[in-house]
Amino acid sequence: MNPVLVASLIIGGLSGVLSALIVLVDSLVNNYGEVNIDINNGKKQLKVNGGAPLLITLSEQGIFIPSACGGRGSCGACKVKVLSDIGPILPTEAPLLDTEEIKQNIRLSCQVKVKSDISIEIPEELFIAKKFEGVVESIKNLTYDIKEVKIKLIEPPEVEFKAGQYMQLVIPPYEKINEYTQRAYSISSSPSQKSYVEFLIRLVPGGIATTYVHNYLKENDKIELVGPFGEFYMRDTDADMICVAGGSGLAPIKSIVTDMYERNITHRNVWLFFGARSLKDLYYVDFFKDMEKKWDRFHFIPALSEPQPEDNWEGEVGLITDVLDKYFKAKMDQNTSKEGYLCGSPGMINACIKVMTTNGIPEDKIYYDKFA
Amino acid sequence: MKMTEELKKAAENMKPGVITAEGFLGEDERTLADIIESDEEKVRVLNINFYEDLKKIKYLLEKGKEAFDEPVTVDNKWLIKVDEARGHLPCPFEDGIFRKVNLRIRNLKNNEEILLSELSIHLIEKHHFFQGKGSKFRVDPEKLKKVLEE
Numbered sequence: 001m002n003p004v005l006v007a008s009l010i011i012g013g014l015s016g017v018l019s020a021l022i023v024l025v026d027s028l029v030n031n032y033g034e035v036n037i038d039i040n041n042g043k044k045q046l047k048v049n050g051g052a053p054l055l056i057t058l059s060e061q062g063i064f065i066p067s068a069c070g071g072r073g074s075c076g077a078c079k080v081k082v083l084s085d086i087g088p089i090l091p092t093e094a095p096l097l098d099t100e101e102i103k104q105n106i107r108l109s110c111q112v113k114v115k116s117d118i119s120i121e122i123p124e125e126l127f128i129a130k131k132f133e134g135v136v137e138s139i140k141n142l143t144y145d146i147k148e149v150k151i152k153l154i155e156p157p158e159v160e161f162k163a164g165q166y167m168q169l170v171i172p173p174y175e176k177i178n179e180y181t182q183r184a185y186s187i188s189s190s191p192s193q194k195s196y197v198e199f200l201i202r203l204v205p206g207g208i209a210t211t212y213v214h215n216y217l218k219e220n221d222k223i224e225l226v227g228p229f230g231e232f233y234m235r236d237t238d239a240d241m242i243c244v245a246g247g248s249g250l251a252p253i254k255s256i257v258t259d260m261y262e263r264n265i266t267h268r269n270v271w272l273f274f275g276a277r278s279l280k281d282l283y284y285v286d287f288f289k290d291m292e293k294k295w296d297r298f299h300f301i302p303a304l305s306e307p308q309p310e311d312n313w314e315g316e317v318g319l320i321t322d323v324l325d326k327y328f329k330a331k332m333d334q335n336t337s338k339e340g341y342l343c344g345s346p347g348m349i350n351a352c353i354k355v356m357t358t359n360g361i362p363e364d365k366i367y368y369d370k371f372a
Numbered sequence: 373m374k375m376t377e378e379l380k381k382a383a384e385n386m387k388p389g390v391i392t393a394e395g396f397l398g399e400d401e402r403t404l405a406d407i408i409e410s411d412e413e414k415v416r417v418l419n420i421n422f423y424e425d426l427k428k429i430k431y432l433l434e435k436g437k438e439a440f441d442e443p444v445t446v447d448n449k450w451l452i453k454v455d456e457a458r459g460h461l462p463c464p465f466e467d468g469i470f471r472k473v474n475l476r477i478r479n480l481k482n483n484e485e486i487l488l489s490e491l492s493i494h495l496i497e498k499h500h501f502f503q504g505k506g507s508k509f510r511v512d513p514e515k516l517k518k519v520l521e522e
Contacts (some may be wrong), residue, residue: 023406068458068459069460070457074459074460074461074462074469075459075460076460096460096469105415175393175394176393176394176395177388177389178388178389179376184458193446202455202476204455204457204472205476205508206393206394206474206489206508206509207392207393207457208378208389208392208393210457212393228425244442246440247442275440276442276444277443278443279441281442295430305439305444306443306444306445309487319438344441345437345441346456346471347441347456
C-alpha cells in the first residue's frame with residue numbers, strides 16, 4: 001500500500017481518536033448532572049443542568065440578571081447573594097466587589113459556575129424582567145454623537161416599567177465581532193407608551209454596542225431587549241426634585257418628567273439642569289421649554305461650559321455644578337425639602353453630590369444612575 | 373524580541389470582540405513582540421521623554437474629566453474630550469481592570485489629534501504597547517509628539 005496513504009490513514013485515525021477522547025473528557029469533567037437552584041428561600045426552585053455560569057443558567061430559565069457587559073465580567077452589574085458555599089472569590093470577581101459585598105456573600109453571577117445545588121437571593125423585581133423581540137421603528141440624530149432609537153415591541157407586545165429604569169440591548173455579531181453581547185441603556189420614553197421603548201445612545205469610540213447602533217443598526221431591523229432593570233426612579237414624596245443630566249444622561253430624566261406630567265404629578269417643584277459644552281451638544285431644548293410652558297413648577301436650566309461665538313448663547317454659562325450651586329443659593333426656595341436625581345458621567349455625579357450635600361440635601365436623598 | 377507565553381496570551385486577548393469591538397491590533401500583521409519593539413525604537417529615535425509625556429497625558433485626562441464628558445479647552449493649547457462609559461475593560465496582559473474612559477486630545481496649534489483610553493495609557497506605560505497599525509486606539513509615537521508639543 002502507498003506509504004503516503006498509510007500515513008494519512010494513521011494520522012486521520014489518531015485525530016479521530018483524540019477528538020473522541022476530548023469529547024469524552026469534556027463530557028465527564030464538565031458534566032455536573034442535574035442541580036437545584038433555590039431562589040429567595042424557596043420562592044422559586046429550578047432544576048438545571050450544571051456547569052454553566054449562573055447568569056446564563058438563570059437566563060435560560062427566564063430569569064434575567066442585569067449585565068451591562070454581556071457576561072464578560074467587566075461591569076459588575078450581575079451581583080447576586082449566594083447563600084451556599086461555592087468556593088472563594090475568583091480573581092475575575094475581586095476587582096468589582098468591595099469588602100462589605102464579600103462579607104455578605106455577594107458574587108458576580110457571570111463568573112461563578114453552577115456545579116452543585118445552590119441557594120441565591122435576587123431582588124424581587126428581577127422576576128418581572130423579560131426578553132423582548134422588537135423592530136427598530138426610527139433612528140434620529142439628536143446631536144453629532146447622540147442618536148434617538150425608537151423600538152416597537154413585538155413579542156411580548158408591551159412592557160411595564162418605571163420611568164427611569166433601563167433595558168439591555170442585545171447586540172448581534174457584526175464585522176469582526178463574532179458573538180452576541182448586551183449593553184444597558186436607560187429608557188427615555190414614558191411608561192404610558194407600553195408598545196415601544198426609546199433610547200438615547202451616545203457613540204463611545206471603540207464601543208461594541210454604540211458602534212453597532214451608530215453605524216450598522218437600521219430602521220426595520222429586528223432587535224432583542226432584556227429588562228426592565230434599575231432603581232433610578234422618582235421617589236413618591238413631596239420634596240422638590242433637583243435633576244442634573246449630562247450627555248445621554250438626559251434619557252431617564254426625560255422619562256421621569258414626562259411620566260409625572262402625564263400622571264398630573266405637577267405639584268412638586270422640578271428643576272432640570274442640563275450641561276453641555278456648546279450649542280451643538282444640546283438637544284431636546286424645545287421639548288423641555290414646551291414643558292415649562294405647560295407646567296409652572298417645572299424649570300429647565302440648560303448651561304454651556306464653552307459657548308461658541310456663533311451660538312449667540314444667552315443662557316447660563318459655566319460647568320453645570322457651578323450653575324447648580326448658584327441656583328441653590330440664589331433662586332431656589334431655601335426652606336423646602338429637596339431630593340437629587342443625577343444621570344451622567346461618574347465625575348459629574350460625584351461633583352454634583354458634593355454640591356447637593358453642601359447645599360443641604362442628605363446623601364441618602366440623592367438618587368443616581370452613573371450612565372444612561 | 374521573543375514571543376513569550378505572556379505575549380502570546382495577551383495577543384489572543386487583543387483580537388476583535390474579545391475586549392473591545394475592534395481589538396488592539398488593527399490590520400497589523402506583525403507579532404505583538406515586534407510591534408512593541410518597533411515602537412520602543414521609534415520612541416528612542418524621536419527622543420521622546422516617555423514619562424514626561426505620560427505625565428502630561430494624565431494631566432490632560434484629569435482636566436478632561438472635570439468637564440463631565442463635554443469638550444473643554446485646556447491651557448489654551450489643547451481641546452480635550454473625555455468620554456466615560458458604563459463598565460470596565462480588562463487589560464489584555466491581565467494585570468488590571470480599567471474604567472471605560474476615552475480621551476481625545478487635539479492640539480489647537482497644529483490641529484493634530486489622538487485618541488487614547490485609560491487602558492491604552494496603561495498599555496503604553498507598563499507594556500510599551502502603542503497598539504497595532506490601523507487600531508482605533510493606536511498611538512503613533514510620532515503623532516503623540518506632535519499632539520503634545522507646546
